[in-house]
Amino acid sequence: MRFLNFVPKALSFLCIFSSTYSYNVTDEDNLIKDLFSNYNKELRAGSDRTYPVNVSIAFYLYAIKEFVESSSKFTVNGVFWTVWRDDRLSWDPTKYNNITRIIVSQDKIWTPMLVNINPFKEVAGLRNYLVNIIVESDGSCKWTPMQSFDVICDADVTNYPFDKQYCMLKFHAYSLEEECMNVTFRRSRVLLSNNESSKVILSNYEESGLWKIKDTECYSQSSNRFSEVIIGLHLKRRSVYYIVGLILPMTFVSILQSFVFLLPNDSGERVGFSVTVLLASVVFLTIIQGKLPESSEPNISLLGLLLLGFISEGTLVTLCVILSSNIHLSEESKPVPNWVKVVFCFKPTKERDTNILKVAAGESSRKKASELCSWIHIARKFDKLCFIISLLLYATQIFIYFAIVL
Template sequence: MATLHYIFYLWILFASEYVQSSGKGCAPGQNKGAQDPSCPSSGGGSSGATTAATAETTTAVPTRQYSSSEQMASFIVDTFTSSTATYNNLIFPRKNFNDTILVDIGFSLIAITDFDEVAGTLEVIGILTITWYDELVDDSYSSSVHGPFTEIAIPNGFLWKPPVSLFNSASAIEPVGDTSNYVRMYRIDDSNDPYNRHGKMEWRPGVITKTGCTVDVAYFPFDRQTCNITFTHWGFTDKQVKFEPSASSLDLTDYSPSDEWSIEQSRLVEETVDGGSFVKIEITLERKPTYYLVNFFLPILILGILTALVFILPLESGERVGYSVTGFLTFAVYLTLIAEGMPRTSEPMAILSYYLMSMVVVSAAATIITVFTLRIFLKEENDPIPACIVYFIAGLNCLICTKEEDDDDETPLLGPDAVELQTTRVGSAKARRSRIEVESIASDDHPDNKYDVDWKLVASTLDIFSLVAIMAGSVAIAIVFLVPLAAQM
């Protein structure tokens, strides 16, 4: 019996200390003043000052509170599902229908799954963050029945939601989100807040957007593409529902970088068109050019050099025509490969396409010159060479100067009189020729081909001239077309 009295006495002491220390029902051992401002801290004025300072620093981040499962279930039933429920998701969530609901939209980019330049479409995966204030969702709340919870997740089928749709969709224009998504409601219980007794609704639906995009490949593969992802709401004007994005750019926290594209910049812009409110997300993408430099530019430059080297091959080898045609077909194949990855537009066309087309023309010219050179090389030695070609080839090979020096050291050729005198002394059959015949013979002794120019020399000179011309043309074309591309790096 004494033991029972002792236990009862300890219980009385414990209860009295509990009441004196808490005043408003604080549990023993609770961190008074830090977790709950309603719990007074034990001690003097210094601890009171500490409590005030702590409350001031924690007002920016409200403490999350949750009721019991029965109380939160009761809130859902009383607000949405019971026969006496006060909330209707078909009703504009304002008591005054003249009010404007401001909707904050943010976009968190997850990945760029596809960018089809030919079709002009951009496909991305992202998460929309849609926030608005609902005035009717908190009407049935009672702290005594539903507890002191500050937030709750509600199936979005129970709630009114702004009908956000992808405006410039390349497939179908449908509202975003799914009935399986939940909307998180944050209760606002602050008399100083203009949205007191409202519910702050936050909805984060995942989206896969496929939108049209105007592609500019003029500086491919150093190009930058700017694409728009535009959202709007159907059925409401900007006087009823208006977008006001608080973020100025994309959220890239969870972004998985693309292997082909890098995001140069992004921005969110609100626009009002024909009484409708739109949010336009502009994404500027910059192509990573390493793949194209290795697989396109470097081979094309090498092929341009190889095209000129065809004129170094010996003419007797018989491989020149096959070599030239192979180079021409290689340029044609590269032109086809690049054309397959470009939009079917004429304005603008890629500078790389112009460069490749120019190199195809150069390769075709080299093939034609090669065939023409072989034709000259295989001519008969007795075929006369036109005088203009003789002087041109002799001038290029400096034969004119060397021939004149040789003529100064040798005895001059016999003139017409000397020939007549000599033929008379010999008394041969030539002596019977007239003076006119002798003069014609003398003129034949000075043919136009006095520089010993033959067809093989003409062919070899044409080879050297073509080698220099094709090489210089390839370099000039590369400078004209590739320097503007290099300036974009």
Template structure:
């Protein structure tokens, strides 16, 4: 019962104090004893999330002072904000047109006239976005707070004080309620007071944040790098495999899908091209060239002597000169020499002087080649010695002449087929050399392009001096 009695007395005392303070109080009048006096307003900011802030305002209202000893040691009152004078301090660079705070919490009024107001708010400020190094970028999002109607001669904006009475020149992070953002990391959070030419003061809070690129590395950059590797291996696939164009077109379609996915992630601005878009476009250009060059390689691979004649410079460059520099020496064809093949060569060399026709001339004919025929062909084959020479003339009958002509024709056709096969093989080898050349060129260009772009982004550090 005594406890209830004490609470009742305290509430009654607070009611009397409230009536006394607001007896002749006008909330529309600035709390200044005379016109030239400035009302000092201390502005601070506490960050709970990257989407939620607590704007802290403090000022002194001489009309709201009392002696705590006369009112049962009451040192602080909690008063609705619409009953006291408040400085009209708002976010100037507001982006959504909502200037009010999220919740009109009570104002804390102390016995010495100090008024503290800590309303929670979600501020959406307009910031210029630099997308050149996206997703390895950092942004400077500034929030400018000033009074709409009071200039510097009426309201003096100052930094908020900490518990030790020192000015706080940065955004305070409430460790108890702060939730780390999954996309942004806070690098700097300073504040600075500015006096404009129109004598209006403002306090600017700079929130310099750096993007966490892991999401974009895993979901976009790594797949693009793997896709570019596939584009390189298009040139490692043999032209005769039949899937060269299919692989090239499939890689190009995959990159097109990546571009569509990337369009929803990149900030919409035309002031710059993000580095990730440059890389995807660079990869797409490489893949497009791989499709075009694959057509060239297939064209070379399917050439024949009946449609194309190989120029001498092509033979010198792509068959004799270039292969040794790209690790593609052509294997030599080794034909083992057996005893039977040696006898056949002797037989062929014995008839080197023969010409198709009715008479064949043999230089120093081997008698062993003629003697086995004497039993069967003695009546039809005549061997005459040419006058004044050691050569013999072999006279053949008509039926044997036609047989030799047919064999000669078949030999010529086989020889022509061998020449055609050799030329076709040369064209196919040229296609392989060109394919390998493009492979090395794409490896070098893709590696250098990737390193140049992402090494440039790695030097995009946040500035040591946070002020622009």
């Protein structure tokens, strides 16, 4: 019972004791007035001007907003975790009722200016007026500006849609030289050596349905005596959608053109069928060209070359269909050349024809022997040959394409 009576008293004592160390708005107001009474935000941080102010940063990637290959626009949402120390903003917490940190607007103090030097439209600096700065009692300033960055990223669409891209966010500290400001990245614990670059922090990253992040890198380098910050993303396209929605339909439609040779010549639909399928391939080529940038460097898309091969073969198939129809409608009284007999009827000489006719008994036998190498028979043989060759050509093109891109 005594212990139970002691507990409320102890808790009351702790509350009274802790209240002596709490501060109110007046204490914080007095601290801010004292800190900024003689503060000049135009002067960079650091009391000793012989040494540069050290700015430590880290980049948190939240999402890949879009990547438009045709216009080279790459947009990401991210946060820069930025820390530096300003001795002019340090204070003794005991003089201000144990205040250890305050929150101030970023337009009140000096901030490191980093300018995006590969923007898609307008040049913009690293700044967000919606985010305040946390200032510690030792003068440490923590700033986390969140922005949507639109940058230029020239896409290499050689292996589209199985391509890999490397996009960068480049920032330049134009306001201060390296002797005045030193920018470094906060190093990750997983790095094995000092030679390795830091990584983009993906703890809050939302996976993109189109792009997969294979690797990242963050580093700073010197550029004309100024610090330059690089955020690099190695991306790989998720190609399942393109396989199902583009490559397979395009391939099936193109291969379908080979089966025109199985249609009877008497149907009269062969030429129309070939032209229709050929136009469908042209539509696929138009769709692909609309998605890719108008550029010839470093290489044009292999998928475009594949479809160009399909269209070229489709054109040859249409010409062969017209030629086959012409052979089929040839007059039977017109003699068949010997070289045609060699290729399609396997009758190498005129002498063999004579022997066959001599052996044949009666006029009906002669007629039967002559039909073995008629124009209709040649047209059928020509269709079978074209059917096999066209299928082999389509299969060869597809095999070569996937052998290169995969």
